[in-house]
Amino acid sequence: MNRDLRFTALKKTPFHSRTSLASRTNKYYNWNGFTVPTEYSTTELEYTAARNGTSVMDLTPMCKYMINGSDANRFVDYLVTRDLSQMEDNTVAYIIWCNEDGKVMDDGTIFKFSNTKFMLCCAVKIYNWLHDSAEGFDVSCEDATDTTAALAIQGPTSCSTLKNYGADDLELLKPFAMKQYNINGYDVLISRTGFTGDLGYELWTNPANAENMWDSIMEAGKELKIRPFGMYALEMTRIEAGFIQTNTDFMAAEDSLRPVRMRSPYEIGMGWLVHLNKESYFVGKRALKKEKETGNSERCLVGLDIDGDKPAVGSVIYNEKKEDIGIVTAAMWSPTMKRNVALASLKRPYGIKIKENIFAEIYHPEELEYKKIWAKCKVVKRQFFSPERRNKVPADLYE
């Protein structure tokens, strides 16, 4: 049968031939218009690979934009709230950006090659936003989502795996640094970044290299407990790491149907990324300055340590008078920490001044009945899990 390729429901990533072969469950989902696995075999085992060996995840659907031009440095500094003026070449920075009302649009990472060349990675499409914002700057913004294949290689043995693959001296790469390699005849950019809160790397390459890269890495990690890793497992690791996810823990400002759902950086625990003393103007500065001065932030996003072992998925949070004070945005039982943890959006002063005597109402399904649990919670640091190996230089090697 001949198919007219103009009509394609969801795109395949350049790794599809490999990920679909690795999948034993045929469970896929739609990530940014691409078909990618949610789970290859068992989520728990995939999760364990990220804390025990090496996990491999297809990151290609992530939005990627190349920003080039003589004003590129000035432009990214204008776009995001963080002060990037001192950022060094070949490093990566975690960033958020806001609209003019000071409401967060998304978070992401910015890769600096030089003052005139950057790459921006994020969850929500911002091609138009970049173009509109770039007015008056000598920059060009290209969408590189389809033209860049990306893999996340994460876990304690990930450095050794990648060294076997051909990334010499990788153990010396510092967190949030990146290095250009040529492996098996292809350019591969390796950054020490990731979404698991563990030792880990992200690899960026030409789609033509995708299958070769996947095969070589799988071979390289064969004795290092390597395993492909799906979206469900990633969700577990990112909660443990306390990383936030756009449109899960907060609504992207430009996606919010209800304006009251928009959040400022201060309301999602990202105040540390807002540099109001940055000399130049940045998008949202005026509004953020006002919010900081008046202190009228309404919400906060905190970590919760919850009694019992039943995950508080979707729970409403109450104070001792049983007044509704917020909602759980992500929750899990952590297999590594053996803790019942959650991220929650609370109405201030809860979570900031009042950290005790708050409760989660958990509906735990038990064979066609719900067990209603009233669980005590403690507000804790959102970064639940951060092992020493995560930031160690040189990185741990298994030889």
Place this chain on the structure above:
Amino acid sequence: MAKNTHDVIVIGAGHNGLTAASYMAKAGLDVVVLEKNEWIGGAAVSRELYPGWKYSNCSYVCSLLRPEIMRDLELYKYGLQIIPYEGSATMMRNGDYYAHYHDHDMTINSIRRHSHKDAEAYERYSRDVLRQCKIIKPLLKMTPPDLTSFKPKDLFGALEFAKHFAAKDELGGLGEKEIYDTIRFYTMSIRDYLDEYFESDITKAHLAGSAIIGTALGPCSPGSAYVLLHHYMGEVDGSVGAWGYSRGGMGSITKAMTGCLNAHGGEVKPDNEVVNVITKNGRAIGVATKKGDEYYAKKIVSNLDVKRTFLKITEESSLPGEFVERVKNFKIRGSSGKLNIALDGLPEFPCIPEGDPGGGGDMHFTETIEEMEGAYDDWKRGEWSRNPYVDMCIPSKSDPTMAAPGKHYMSVFIQYVPFNLANGGWNEERKQEFGRHIVDCIAEFSPNFKDLINHYEVRTPLELDNEVGLTEGNIFQGELTMDQLMFNRPVPGYAQYRTPLKNMYMCSSSTHPGGGVMGAPGANAAREVLIDMNIPQTGNYY
């Protein structure tokens, strides 16, 4: 001459008349519906004009029918089943096409083939339009408050209306910016609105279609953006803006309503045209039919448009002069025509890949807004559009009841077609010429189309007026512009379904919230009648 007495007489068995009648019958009233045609359904009708093929003769797709009404009247029990569309497409002269799908991400991928920026802008556009839909939805089932009245009911009503714009949280939680957006949206042209989001002609042309269907406005006319909203505010099972086919054609809707009415003791009497409303001391007390029968009732509810109701079947002398003047000025201009075609097989449209769900719903071939405006220019001169905007679909692709297996029924809605055709008006010859012209236009995109035609029915605004009873053939029973919406519909001071005649009510699409197979005017009117009769109401609609 027979003399009949009932609690309520409803004039006209269209979907709003039947909705109102069913609600009142459910509340325990003795209701009779008088219909001029031999068949039931008004503009929501399925008729077999060529053996083996069922046509949705007038309205052809369903989205706006309020789910609360379907639920209250238990329309599923009487056979109503809505089949959702899979997608829609605009064919292009260069052999390419533009498609929209049921799935949001598929749509984004499709738009991206034409413009990267538009693909992303579509997310912003859908969010903004959905926001407007959310604001307007609760207003649909409200009786518009009279803004000049100081009655507690009107003051609270006005407050209720305002609440939807200003209230926090679920009702929108709108800030200043969003309220400005709403006001702009209601008054802008669709071209200006789309220009704020999109760059490619084909994206804009595809989306603009909803803003001109049924209206005598062009895409550059102020107010056309609202018409788009009017077409978007429907839903199929919570999927806002989605459209679907009514299984068995649109007649299944009115058939199901008739089923509900009968089950509650009401009756529809076809072939009983009402020619006169009988009044006594400023009250409506009954109606007289063409056959010479008289019917008397406590309440009379007219499902005819406001012009027919007050200029044709009511004595002018029984009405205030200013009211009559306002009714005469009510804008109700016909602008659409239709072809219903019995096909011997499935026509090929080479622009659309085989198996593409984009071809499963509405198909078009207007590539730019300028073309659309050009079509409107022809209408202004009293001519049918030489290069028309068409909304064509083949319901038999999804619905097995419209034609035998392998055979197909095609519905072609045509914009623009004038009521008053220049140079002598409509006659049989010119009607057929119009039909042939549309067939030629479609054949440009489908090589085997003409060979498959067994029979077709041509409908001009003149037929819609004469046969269905829509004045000038306007499908909304009155233009959907701000001067004729909400508390201005049909005329200021009479937006609460009541009329200058005591005991006489309106339930047609000439009243709030307006046209489309929505049922809301009928349900709202029934509520007002029941309030006046002190009868308690139940159901999801109140």
